[in-house]
Amino acid sequence: MADSRMVMRYEEELYMNTGTTSTPVWTRIGEGFTEAGVSFNGQTYTVKYISDKNERNYLVGYSPEIGFDANIYTNNPVMEKILDVIKQEKLGTDALCQIVIVDAYEWDGIGPNVAPARKRDWTIVPEGMSSGVEALLMNGAFQSAGETEFGTFNRDTQTFIPAP
Secondary structure (H helix, E strand, O other), rough: OOOOOOOOOHHHEEEEEEEOOOOEEEEEEEEOEEEEEEEEEEEEEEEEOOOOOOOOEEEEEOOEEEEEEOOOOOOOHHHHHHHHHOOOOOOHHHHHHEEEEEEEEOOOOOOOOOOEEEEEEEEEEEEEEEOOOOEEEEEEEEEEEOOOOOEEOOOOOOEEEEEE
C-alpha cells in the first residue's frame, strides 16, 4: 500500500471549454484566479415519523457551485468568456460554459497523464467588479446547470473522455 500524502490545492485542476461544444478547447482556469472552491450545497429531505423522537434527514440532491475571485488578465480565454457574459449582460443559455474538474493528484493512476475527471455545464453568475489597490478584480460563481458526466482527462491531448 502506498504512503498517504496531503493533496495540494493546485492538484485539483479546473479547465473551461473556451472553444465550442462540438470542438472543445480546454483552457486551464488558473492565472488570475485567487479562489475557485466547490460548494456542493447538499439538498435534504427532512421527515419526522410519529414513532421517532427526532427528525431524519436524507440527502436527495446537490446544487453545486464554484465561487471565484480573480484579478482580471488580458489575453486570457477564460477571463474573456466570463467578461463577455458580464459586459454583454448575457442571460439563459448564453451564459453557460463547460468546466472539467480533474483530480490531478491521481495522474498516471489510469495511464500516462490521464486522471479521473468530472464535466458539467455551469452558468456564469457574475457578482461584481471592483478596483483593488493595484488590480481590477471580479468575483462571481459558476452554478450547476446540468448533470455531471464522469470520465477522464488526458493532459497530453487536452481531451475529456467520457466513461463507458
